[in-house]
Amino acid sequence: MAIRTIEVCERIMERNDAVARRVRARLAADDVTAFNLVSSPGSGKTALLERTLAAVGPALRAAVITGDVQTHNDADRLARHTESLVQAVITGGACHLDASQIEAGLDALDLERVGLLFIENVGNLVCPAGWDLGEAAKIVLFSVTEGEDKPLKYPKMFRNARYAILTKIDLLPHLDFDVTLAVANAHAVNPGLRFFRTSAKTGEGLEAWYEFLAEQVRPMAVW
Amino acid sequence: MHELSLALEVCRLAGEAGARQGGGTIRAVGVEVGDDAGIEVANFRFCLEALLAEPPFYEARADLVPARGDVLRLLYVEIDDGHPDD
Numbered sequence: 645m646a647i648r649t650i651e652v653c654e655r656i657m658e659r660n661d662a663v664a665r666r667v668r669a670r671l672a673a674d675d676v677t678a679f680n681l682v683s684s685p686g687s688g689k690t691a692l693l694e695r696t697l698a699a700v701g702p703a704l705r706a707a708v709i710t711g712d713v714q715t716h717n718d719a720d721r722l723a724r725h726t727e728s729l730v731q732a733v734i735t736g737g738a739c740h741l742d743a744s745q746i747e748a749g750l751d752a753l754d755l756e757r758v759g760l761l762f763i764e765n766v767g768n769l770v771c772p773a774g775w776d777l778g779e780a781a782k783i784v785l786f787s788v789t790e791g792e793d794k795p796l797k798y799p800k801m802f803r804n805a806r807y808a809i810l811t812k813i814d815l816l817p818h819l820d821f822d823v824t825l826a827v828a829n830a831h832a833v834n835p836g837l838r839f840f841r842t843s844a845k846t847g848e849g850l851e852a853w854y855e856f857l858a859e860q861v862r863p864m865a866v867w
Numbered sequence: 868m869h870e871l872s873l874a875l876e877v878c879r880l881a882g883e884a885g886a887r888q889g890g891g892t893i894r895a896v897g898v899e900v901g902d903d904a905g906i907e908v909a910n911f912r913f914c915l916e917a918l919l920a921e922p923p924f925y926e927a928r929a930d931l932v933p934a935r936g937d938v939l940r941l942l943y944v945e946i947d948d949g950h951p952d953d
Binding site for chain 2 (some may be wrong): 646648649650652653654655656657659660738739740768771773774800826
């Protein structure tokens with residue numbers, strides 16, 4: 645028999661990345677800014693989105709695609725705080741969302757009426773780091789109950805994110821969490837990471853977050 | 868947890884590469900795996916070997932080539948074209 649070696653050199657992620665490029669193009673065509681919210685489970689993604697949607701959702705024409713592993717719980721929580729369409733993606737045990745799920749989600753949205761799209765990824769600081777969903781940027785959340793070394797333990801996620809949100813800062817008086825050290829650890833991994841510090845419970849820090857979001861959304865054209 | 872889906876994608880790409888060459892039996896696949904690729908290598912190898920043990924691969928070998936960075940590429944496939952050696 646004759647065994648031949650065929651050189652291939654194809655990226656394994658290319659199929660996902662091709663879909664992500666299509667997603668990015670569709671969002672750009674409708675002037676939609678999409679943020680991919682990533683974090684470990686329980687860091688406060690849904691709570692932050694609840695406050696955000698209630699405060700500025702209508703003004704920024706915000707929509708959400710959320711990825712619970714099981715249940716519609718997050719989507720149901722968000723739907724109570726906004727009239728914006730919430731499209732739930734049930735990943736059925738998968739550890740991340742992929743671009744094809746976002747592309748399917750876009751089909752259920754009227755993108756002409758959307759200015760800002762939040763993608764609430766599956767709670768996981770490992771797998772979602774490597775999957776391009778077509779977003780403008782990844783935003784990594786971590787809470788003050790998680791430890792200052794989170795950025796060092798999960799460097800790829802913090803390296804691939806453009807923004808970070810330190811959540812649950814209302815708990816700081818009850819913890820030994822060193823904010824300066826946590827931010828320094830994150831900047832050691834990604835010096836360009838821009839930080840927000842928020843409490844979805846008290847509202848502390850949310851105004852700066854809202855102002856940032858408003859800067860990301862283009863005004864709707866008036867005819 | 869996503870190692871199985873990535874292993875499935877390796878098999879899909881390998882099958883396509885084999886078909887482009889006119890078919891034959893795939894005897895081995897070579898995959899470059901970066902140390903920052905987000906892959907648990909032992910898990911990935913287990914998934915890939917399990918898939919390569921079944922048709923249409925017939926016990927094909929999985930060659931995992933370590934690399935730096937987040938690279939994850941199908942480098943090569945070895946194909947038995949079924950023809951006798953020259």
